[in-house]
Amino acid sequence: MTKIGQYEISGLLGQGGIGQVHLAVDTVLGREVAIKSLRPELMNDENFAKRFRAEATSLAKLNHPNITTLYALLTEHGGLHMVMEAVRGATLEAILAKRGGRLDMATAIDLIAQAGDGLSYAHSAGVIHRDVKPANLMVTSSGVLKIMDFGIARVQGGNRLTRDGSIIGTLAYMAPEQLKGAEGDQRSDLYGLATVFYEMLTGATPFRGATDYELMQAQISQTPSRPSSLGAGAGGPLDAVILKALEKSPDRRFPDVASFIEAVRAAAAEHGRRQSLAAILDPRTQAASVKSSANSPASGTTGRFGGTRARIAAIALAAVAMAGGAAAVLLWDDETSPSSRQSPQSPFQTRAPAGTPTAAPRAGQGVYTPGSSASPSQADRLRNELFMKPGGTSRTQAPERGLAPANNPANIAPRFGGKGLEMQMESGSDAESDSATRPPPEPEGHLADAEIAYGEKDYDKALALALPWAKQDNRDAQFLVAKLYEFGRGTERNMAEAFRWYRRAAEKGHAKSAYRVGAFYQQGWGGVAVDLQRALEWYTRAADAGDMEATYFLALMYYKGEGVAQPDNGKAFELFSRVAQSTSPKSAAARKNIEAMQGGHQ
Incomplete structure (x- = not known):
């Protein structure tokens, strides 16, 4: 089979127990696509065919920058074929493996916020993913995260394709109610997302077991360790937010993914500001800063991401991991990274995916920043590390982003399910507005604690x-x-x-x-x-x-x-x-x- 409809097959990318994924070219539009096909021997199994069509139905409802796009469902050559967006990049699972199991907090927040945007949009369309995990999250060469594999997703109100009481999903990321055989809802996806976030920060999932049974029992009955106790560097506010999202009862979690992401941003912003304030007040910091300046290399020498290292370079297509157990096809390339990498103290810049409008920051509008220097975002640094060509240019250049002062946790660029609200602040004489003469006093307590108290x-x-x-x-x-x-x-x-x-x-x-x-x-x-x-x-x-x-x-x-x-x-x-x-x-x-x-x- 060299052609399916108007799509000319270029080659096989991967296959698993359920499907095969081919790279193809749309001969009419001239674009590269990925085609996921149900394995021929499963076409006569009504259950697999229904599930394949259900996945296509779920994806057809969704059009969002953080979700892989479905172009068409074809029934040719006696088979079922989903024509999908071809996404170049690496799965979060591969990135974590390359980075020793964990990411810095700013990069983790950027990626989890993008995943949250995509999931929130899916939930608003009535689609529950049910298998949120690193292997189903693709990071493209431009730093955009894409949610993949809606193979076991369910449209709320639709027919159930699994038996009552059956368990379907990935054990380490499944919510307790799913492990007990319940259908699950958006709060189950929230639990999976929080598990992924926990893993990005700590290098491990919240629960482990020598056997599947032990893992399930831990998920259902044990309390996870605080992320900060495992070296996540998150502190109390973020610990509280993550542990709330991992509550055993769905009713005790955040009501939706958007609320969770907002609480994460609030807690992280507070943590970053307190770090900055502590550094300012600690006399040792100034001495260390002077010493660091004296010993720092000249501009252009390698930072944390410099040097020669194996780099994920090539073609991990979003559809590949959706082949029913097929791992993403990654081409590993040993190339010399350029020496002009950004400083590891670059602040984290929250941004919407490409093509998504966001409110333009006002002067002084900031984001979570452990450091205080104005430099490209953590997401840019991750993109540069993974997808930099020799000579210092990226394979897919991201647009330049404005930089904001580091130490204002109050205003984080808005993200609402992948869409932004562009609103102008009206000038006024409110006595409680920002003061131009002196900084406001440090509030006591954590905003995340206020949300939990509510x-x-x-x-x-x-x-x-x-x-x-x-x-x-x-x-x-x-x-x-x-x-x-x-x-x-x-x-x-x-x-x-x-x-x-x-x-x-x-x-x-x-x-x-x-x-x-x-x-x-x-x-x-x-x-x-x-x-x-x-x-x-x-x-x-x-x-x-x-x-x-x-x-x-x-x-x-x-x-x-x-x-x-x-x-x-x-x-x-x-x-x-x-x-x-x-x-x-x-x-x-x-x-x-x-x-x-x-x-x-x-």
């Missing part, structure tokens, strides 16, 4: 911990404070204060806050004048960022003709459909509205 319904503690961070312009803290004021938790109910904090967070690109601002304008709460056009604007911003509740109310406004010149049933139907396919609490109501619009009974 989850445990200790609202007094949550407010006490979050309010100082909110006053320092941390949008996550501002959202939490607004929520406490809106519902009268830990304080008297004050809708005007709630609106003020929601608005401040929304202007920094916080999606859920944008949704609440829209609700205030629509309902006229807290003394806010009803303004349906502004409500529509804020709902639209939140919906574009992937907030399904905002999407639902936006659909209602189009259906009723509120804030628009006239009702738009087509737009309303499109938005309701998006919500109906998600895991949002509004999905059931959206489906009923769709039935009503189609002439059914609500």
Whole structure:
């Protein structure tokens, strides 16, 4: 077989127990693709054929920079073939093996945030991956992470392809409820993602066992060690966030992946700032700095990533690892790395995948940075190490990125399910805004602890911990404070204060806050004048960022003709459909509205 449809086969990339993956060229569009085919001998097995089609159905719902793209499903030569995006890079599993099992914290956060973006998007479309692990995460030559292998994914509300009580997945990354035979939901993917993050930081998964049975028992009954106790260098705030995501009960974890990623960023930013502050206050640091400057090599000598080393150079295609047990095909190449590598103290720059809009940082907007020098991001350094050509140029040049001061944990570039909110801060005379004359005092406590306290319904503690961070312009803290004021938790109910904090967070690109601002304008709460056009604007911003509740109310406004010149049933139907396919609490109501619009009974 040399051709499938318009695709000319170039060669076999890999094969496993279920599928084969070929490299091919689209003879019409002239692009390189990967074709995953169900093994011919399995075509007569109805279960395997259904699962293969289900994987294609899952991928067809998804179009996101952090998820491999499906182009077509073909039924030619008596077989089933998925035509997919060909992704050059290396699996996270291969990268970890090359790097001794662990990554520095900044790089780990960049990669886990990208994976979180992709998973959040999949969950919003009702798709649960169910097998999140390093082998299913590909890092491309431009530093973009791609989630692969939706072979055991399930569309919520769809037919179950596994028997009740059966276990399917990879034991070391499976949530306890999955090990007990439950179907699992987005919180099960969250558990797997947290396990991957734990491994990136510590070099080991949270639980181990000599046999599969021992590993399963450890997953179900044992408490994992704190990452910082295994040399992760994370500290208390990040420990608390990771261990919460690894709770045995799904109800005790974060409600979704996006909440987990936000908490990770908040904890890491605080950790980085405290490190920087400790270095400033420690007199030994200044002496060490002087000594280091005197002994440091001239510009252009090798840093941590310099020297000659084996480098992953070539073609690990995203579809290869999805061949049902087939390992990614990696071409190893011993090349001499250029000597002009970046300093190991480069700060971590959070960024969206290529093609994804993000809010442009304001002056002083920063990210998690253990060091204080302005230099390329940790993700860039990882990309350079893995994919640098001789002579110092990368195989795929990433766009230049702006650099931000290191020590401002309050503002981290927003990422909402792979989409950004571009919002301008309105100038004002708020007494609690950033001071131009002196830095704000160091807040006591951890913002991550405030989120945990809120989850445990200790609202007094949550407010006490979050309010100082909110006053320092941390949008996550501002959202939490607004929520406490809106519902009268830990304080008297004050809708005007709630609106003020929601608005401040929304202007920094916080999606859920944008949704609440829209609700205030629509309902006229807290003394806010009803303004349906502004409500529509804020709902639209939140919906574009992937907030399904905002999407639902936006659909209602189009259906009723509120804030628009006239009702738009087509737009309303499109938005309701998006919500109906998600895991949002509004999905059931959206489906009923769709039935009503189609002439059914609500």
